[in-house]
Structure formats: C-alpha cells, structure tokens
Amino acid sequence: MSVTELPRAAEAPEAPAARRRPRSPWRSRISRFDLRYTPYLFILPFFVIFGVFAVYPLLYTGWISFHEWAIIEGDQGWTGLGNYQDLFADAYFWNALLNTGLLLVLGTGGELLAALWLAAVLNRKLSGSAFWRAGVVLPHVISVVAVSLVFAQLFGYQTGIFNDVLELVGFDRINWQANRWSAIIAVSTIIIWRWAGYFALIFLAAMQGVPHELNEAAMLDGASKRRIFWSITVPSIRPTIVFCVVMSTIIGMQTFAEPQLFDVQGTEGTGGSDRQFQTLMMYLYEKGFREFNAGYAATLAWVMFLLIAVVSGINYALSRRIASKD
Amino acid sequence: MAAGAAVIALTASGCGGGSSDSANGGTVTLTVTTHVDYGYRNLYKEFEKTHPGIKVKEVLVEDLPKKLVTQLAANRGAADVVGVGDDIIGKFKPSHERFLNLADHGVNNTDDPWVQWAYDAGTVEDGKFVMGLRTDIGGLGICYRTDLFKKAGLPTEPEKVAELWPTWDDFTATGEKFSKKVKNASFTANTGDIWVGMGNQHKETFFAESDDSFIADKNTELKQDFLTAANMSVRKVSGGYPPFSPEMANALKTGKAATAVCPAWKLDRTKEASGPDNAGKWSVAAAPEGGNWGGSYLMVPKQTKHPKEAVELARWLTSSKTQKQLFLDEGYLSSHPKVYNDPEVQAKKDPYFSNAPTGKIFAQAADSMEPIYRGTKDSDVASAFMNALLRVEQGKQKPEAAWDQAIEDAKKVAG
Amino acid sequence: MALALRPAPRPRPRPRTERSGALVYATLVGVMAASLFPLYYSFVLPTRDNSAIGDSALTLTPGGNLFHNIQRVYDTVDFWLALRNSMIISSTVTVCCVFLASLAGFAFAKLPFRGRNALFVTVVITAMLPTQLGMIPLYMLMGELGWIATLKAVIVPALVSAFAVFWMRQACDEAVPYELVEAARVDGCSTLGIFWHVAMPAVRPQAAVLAMFTFMATWNDFMWPLIVLDPSVTPTVQTALSSLASGYALDYTLILSGAAIGVLPLLVVFLLLSKQIVAGVMQGAVKG
Structure with missing residues (x-):
C-alpha cells in the first residue's frame, strides 16, 4: 500500500484506535481520508505555485536553449545541441x-x-x-x-x-x-x-x-x-x-x-x-x-x-x- | 487656466492612470523612462501646461536596457517614451519594428533640424525609419586643474591650453612635460575615458557602414588611437584611476589627476566629485581633435496606447526650443546647431570652472564632428577594448599585445 | 534514499554554560566592527556632502547634512510608498512562505505517503535551478495574467521556496518525535491538528529563523521587482534606491541616505524575531 515506506509511522494509528471509544463510520472514513490524502494537500500548494511560477519558466528556458534565440525577437531557428557545442x-x-x-x-x-x-x-x-x-x-x-x-x-x-x-x-x-x-x-x-x-x-x-x-x-x-x-x-x-x-x-x-x-x-x-x-x-x-x-x-x-x-x-x-x- | 482646472478635476475623479480613456476626453498619462536622469523634471510641467489633457510621469530605472528588452520581448509594460544612450541604440536597431517609425508621425530633419550625424544615428533603413530622436550630445572637452598646470609651468587660459594639444600625441607630450615638473600627480585620470573620446572621432570604428561587418582588425586609424591611448599608461601620463569609480572621484578631488575627459554632461559630475572646496581650481579647454561623447535618443515603443501624444512629447522634449532651455538650466549640450550656435548659448560660462566659455568650447566640438557609424554589436565589442586598455594600465600587457588580444576577443563576440 | 537526513538529538532547554571571558568579548567586538562598518559608513557619509566619497581616508566623522539628505531622498522618490510596498510584499511572502513550507516540510518529515521520497528529491532539485534565467518567460506569464506592475507579480512566485521546504523538513525531522505525532493521533487529532498543535510549536525557533531569512531576502530582492514592477506606481525600497542611483552624476550621499533608511525596518524585524528564536529554544518547545 501507499504507506510501506515508513512502517513505524504507518502502523501506529490503527492499533491504538481499538482501545479508544468506537468511532462512527463517517468519522473513520474522514480519518482514513485524512491519513491518506492530507499529506498530499500539505505539499500541494508548494508544487502548484512552484510549478507554475518557477518550473514552467525554466522548462521554457530549456526549450530556448535549443534555439538561436534573440532576447527581443525570440526564436531565430532550431539549432539542436548547437548552443551546447559552442558553450563547451x-x-x-x-x-x-x-x-x-x-x-x-x-x-x-x-x-x-x-x-x-x-x-x-x-x-x-x-x-x-x-x-x-x-x-x-x-x-x-x-x-x-x-x-x-x-x-x-x-x-x-x-x-x-x-x-x-x-x-x-x-x-x-x-x-x-x-x-x-x-x-x-x-x-x-x-x-x-x-x-x-x-x-x-x-x-x-x-x-x-x-x-x-x-x-x-x-x-x-x-x-x-x-x-x-x-x-x-x-x-x-x-x-x-x-x-x-x-x-x-x-x-x-x-x-x-x-x-x-x-x-x-x-x-x-x-x-x-x-x-x-x-x-x-x-x-x-x-x-x-x-x-x-x-x-x-x-x-x-x-x-x-x-x-x-x-x-x-x-x-x-x-x-x-x-x-x-x- | 480653465483647461488646467479640468485636468485636475478629471485626475481627481480617477480618470488618470494611462489607460485608453483618451477617446472619451479623459486625461492621458504618459510615462517616460530614461536610462539616466536627462534633467527633464521641470520641463514636464511646462509640457503639461501647453498640452492640456496630458500628464507626464517620469520613471528613473537603473540598468534600463535590461528592463526594456524584457518589456519589448513580452510586448507589454514599456513606458510610452523611452530614452537610451547613443552607445546602445545600435543593440535595438535589429528590433526597430518594436518602435514607432517616427517618420510616419511627421518627423524629419528639415523643420527644426538636428545636427545631421546625430539625427542619422537614430535612423535605420537608410533614414526611412526614424527610430529615435536625439536628446543632448556630449561634445568633448578636457577638464584641467589650473593650480597643477601653473605648478608645471603650463598655461592656464582655455585657449592657450587647447593650443598645447592639437592632437592626442601632443596631449601625451604635454603630459610628459607635466610629469617632469609635478611628481605627486598624474597628468590624466585614465586611458579608458580618452579612448572613448577618441573613438567618437571617426566615421567608422568597429563595424563597416556598408554591411555591418567587423572591421576593427583592419581599421588602422582605430589601432593608432588605441596605441596612443595605451601608451599614455606606458609613459606614465595616465594615473589609472578607473572611469566612474570612487577612486577617480578621489583623484579629482585631491588633485592626483590634472586632467579628465569632459563632455558637457560630465561637468556636473566633476563638480560633484571635486567638491565646493575646489571651485575655481578647475577649467575646461577644447579636446584634441574635437569629438563627442554621449547623448541619448528618445524612442516610442509600438506597444504604447497613446502613440500620438507620446510622439508629440518626444518631439517637444528634443526640439531646439526645449533643448536651449535645458542647456541654460542644466548644462546639457543641445544636438541642434541652431541652439549651440545661438549667441546666448555660446556666451555661457561656468564659474566653477574658472569661467571657461563652456558654451563655445562644446559647440565647436559638436560642429567639427563627422557622422559616426555604430554597428549593431558596437556595445558588445566595446568592452574587449576597454579591458585591453585596462590590462596595459595594470602592467599585464604591452600595447601591441593588448590590441591583438582585444581583436581576438572582439571577434568572438562579433561572430 | 540518499537525501533523507537522519534525525538529530532533539532540542532541550540548555542549562547555563560558564561565563564568557574578556577574550570572547574582544573577538566579538572585532567581528562586530567589521560587520557594522559599512552600515556606520552609510549613516555617516550622508551626513556630509557628495565630495566626501572622494576623500582618501574613509570619512568617519559625521557632518551636519543627514536630515537634509534624507529629505532629498523623500523629494526624489516616493519613499513612503516604497516602504509601504516593501512591507506588504515582505510580510505577506514571509507569513505564507513559512506556513506553506512548514506544511510541506512536516508532510515530508513525518507523514507517510506514496511517492514521498521522489517528491522530496524533486524539491531539492528545484532548489538548484538558477531562477534568473526563467525571468523572461515568467514576465510573459505575468503579462498573460495581467499582473505586471502589481505587487502580486512579486508576491505570488515568492510564496513558496524549495529552500524553505528543505529547511522546515529538516526542522520537523529533528524537533518533532514520531511518538508525539502518534500519541496525538491516538488522541483523535486530525493531521492538520497535529501539524498545528504538535509540529508548529516544536519547530517555532526554526520557523522564526526561516521567517527572518525570508523577510531579509524578500526585502532585499531587487532584480525581479525591478523588471516586473513599475517604479512610479509600485516602487519597492530596492527599486527606489536604484532610481536614486540612476543619475549621470552618481549622488552618493543620496544613495547611501536611502540605503540607511531602507535598512531600518529590517533591523526592527530582526530584533523582534531574534527574541522569538531565543524564547522558542528556552521554553523547550517539545514537552515530555
């Protein structure tokens, strides 16, 4: 399952739950949802904002590097690895x-x-x-x-x-x-x-x-x-x-x-x-x-x-x- | 007056802000961005007075070319009127389509003409496309310390001083004479400034006018200039105080350098650097072989929402009438022959510089200028030569070797 | 996973060490002199006139022009507006960046989920991207969004930082014991609750350090604001300072006056957060 990487943290919540007052199915569903998906919600803002405002521009920059590209006029033609050869x-x-x-x-x-x-x-x-x-x-x-x-x-x-x-x-x-x-x-x-x-x-x-x-x-x-x-x-x-x-x-x-x-x-x-x-x-x-x-x-x-x-x-x-x- | 009041009322009601509300009679706000302070601040008010419905806002930006290229590339965000230096306008020429062709807006060089070379350098496509309007020009003079000159037994009157150095070689010779008499001061501040001044005295420098090809390696005049400048380091005429550095300011203030290359716009800088204590110790004489250093162009990016008003403003700011006022108030030398030949302008003297006739000196320099061709990669290769002079100044290379390396370095950039 | 760092001993209140001797103070005074010097200089030079920059020895004694020069700063640029904008940008970015980084850092350190390590490696790698070169595509993007010349254009891209996530993950790793997370879950705490009531108090000192550095970096950020903002409508302290530096004749006293008053808010923030860091450590954030 999704939690195999860190066994000691993953096993913990289930076992003690039995000792506690019984939960309504609704509550436990929330809890399971919480356990599985909240981590993703926690890291989501970072990846969304970073993806849009940092990664996208940089990938675009990578695309630029395969072209003759003037800063104002833009694309002047594909050169493949030409720029890289010149650089080295x-x-x-x-x-x-x-x-x-x-x-x-x-x-x-x-x-x-x-x-x-x-x-x-x-x-x-x-x-x-x-x-x-x-x-x-x-x-x-x-x-x-x-x-x-x-x-x-x-x-x-x-x-x-x-x-x-x-x-x-x-x-x-x-x-x-x-x-x-x-x-x-x-x-x-x-x-x-x-x-x-x-x-x-x-x-x-x-x-x-x-x-x-x-x-x-x-x-x-x-x-x-x-x-x-x-x-x-x-x-x-x-x-x-x-x-x-x-x-x-x-x-x-x-x-x-x-x-x-x-x-x-x-x-x-x-x-x-x-x-x-x-x-x-x-x-x-x-x-x-x-x-x-x-x-x-x-x-x-x-x-x-x-x-x-x-x-x-x-x-x-x-x-x-x-x-x-x- | 009533119009003015209307403008204020409209602005107050929130109609200002530069969006496209000129059509419904609102206020148009034009932004002007220049690469350095052009001394326009007071002029905007006058423009606003004579052009009701237009407001002007100036934005100073350090390192403007960088911001401008981004704005041009993205096609948004540029000011309505932008000003760039004459040394970098070449970089924008391949992208001239991003600017308005001012010729389409009635600009020519017959009514209210600029000095021809200055006008031409702002055009492309054989003059059919007018990209930029010339603001000031630099002219070229030499600032010198009268107290040190006296010590060296040299004359101190501007006319007599100018006679010491009809050519740059004479300038070096004078320097050697000076160095024999005065031990604790260099004759001139650095060789970089001299090279820049010299470079503006030829029709072609790094690139050919015909096809923009790299010709510095075949340009014997240019090489001669370079060797002359570099030899000033070898012969200890130059002090090696880097251009625009605090060290140079220090040298000017403490009398460690007796001369500095001074276009008109640099007088103020020299004054600031030397401080009030040195008032009257400085003077200005004509530079060897005339010439020009500096000046700028106003351009109107095509993305402007107010082309008509922006062009009007650019024309007004660079007109002879405005430029005359700018010279009298701020000391920026006009690019209109009509202005720099004006008796009132020629009569201008500067008390800080021992009442030297600055108006006349700079006008002569401007008038003797030949048109210069600036290649699109001019500013890219320039640093190779500045570095070469610096290497000689630092004692790392002999002038000939420095030149050879400069050519190699420049070729790499010129492609 | 090569980059997963081992948890270190967790912080505990520190008993007093022995008093420091004169030598330590002498060293510190030396370090302090070197650190403070440029600041002192940028307060002293503006008290004089421009030609002081040309004096051969550094000008060390104040003159009488300070208020005159500060007045000139306010006359030349709208410095109040710049201060206000810089405050808005820096505080928004700091609060959001620390919060979002803590969320992500906590998840990476203490919550099990599929793809955790791979995603964290992605974060580390993104920290290595030289963002300078993304500038032109980013500018175009801002154009599409209609954000050019608005504060949003500076704030939003800075809301998250890979460094910050890296930092907070490390902090959570060290300062939040697994047992505590488990115990809280047993008590019926939701993940968000654990984050807020268990993790955040434990990592407060580290969060304060991060806040301080984020605030400083944002306050001093120059290149991007210069490009994307309009210095006349939305100046920041740094772009206003650069406007001061754009004359033909560099007006040193004006520039340094601006630099001096521009750094004051930063010092205030620093002193406030510095207390917070000490307090956080002293009270022993992790109970038990």
Missing part, C-alpha cells in the same frame, strides 16, 4: 567555471568555517546576545550599493585602505583587480563577510539544541574545548551542517553580486580586464542581458543547473562523511 568550446565558459570553482573553495568554504566559529562563539553565555546576533547578520542585510562603495575604498589600488596598511608594513601595493589570485582573495573576503553571519545564525539555532549533558560529561573527562567542539558539537548538528553545505554550494555556484560589485566597471564589466574574476552567473548576465543572446544564456543556465546538481551531490556526500567523523 568557449574558453570564457571554462574560465568562468574555474573562477566559480575557486570562489566556491575559498569563499564558500571560508564562509562556512567562519560561520561555525562565529556560531560557537555566539553559543556561549553572552550578555546582550540579541545585539551580537543582529550584528553578525548585518553584512547580509545592508544594501549592496553601500557595500560596493565601502569595498571600493578598501580594495582601491592607489587609495585603498588595505594597500595603505600593506605599504605601512613594508609591502608593495597590490592591484587587487588586476590578477586572478588577488581578485579571488578579495572577492572571497567579500563573500565571507556577507555570508558568514547568515550561516552562523543557522548553525547557532542548531547548536542551541545540543544537550548540554554531553558537553559536561566530556568536560569531566578532561577533554579540551576544541575537542569538545569538534567531537561533540559538530557531529550533533550534522544534519544542519549538511544542509548548510548543500545550500551554500547552490548559492556559491551562482555567485554574482560580490564579484560584480568588485568590478570597477560595474555591470558593464566582464569581471576584470582578462575576466580573471568573472563567474558563471556574470557570464550568463553578459550573454543574456548585454549581448541579448538568450539562446546562449539559456544554455549556460541549464549547464549550470547540471553542474550545481553534481557539485551539490558531491558536497553532500563529503559533508556527511566529514561531519560524522569523531
């Missing part, structure tokens, strides 16, 4: 993929580690905890315009504060936008800054649920705080960690705002003079909304989707394994 032969695509990968490792990886650390700090007994929590999430809520102005002043080549500091301690000024490594480091910094607090709050919510007896027992055994954190706290919030890894991977694969606002040429820019920090999403934007080449952009979107699925899957498996290690 496109050096800019591989370049953007490399950059996205680097940012995923440095930025997304960094943001999760920073978030874990922040959550551990916030999980202590603190006075004014609401204030600290509001504080860490602020970078995420402040308008991107303000953020871009501030970071332009921090990472500026000739007038930037970071370079002033470097010079002060005897290093050369760095033209942050000019090279891949410096640009990736800078953009990763912005990503970590914007997202660490966001994920820290999610981790924190989970850490608050970790039974304290576990920690106390370990402390009595003389374990160090660091060891307690890694061998008790982290495994206890494993599902949340896995969730955050998958979610941040999906977000990280679509990184757009941070490298975009790091580009001195703004939306006119290509992510650096040699596309040294152009991400997949930036390239998609360039193709779709600057060159009006919807067919190509749609192709890129679908390839991105597949990549995201693969990378998220790998990260899911990895994070499950790592987080469960004691």
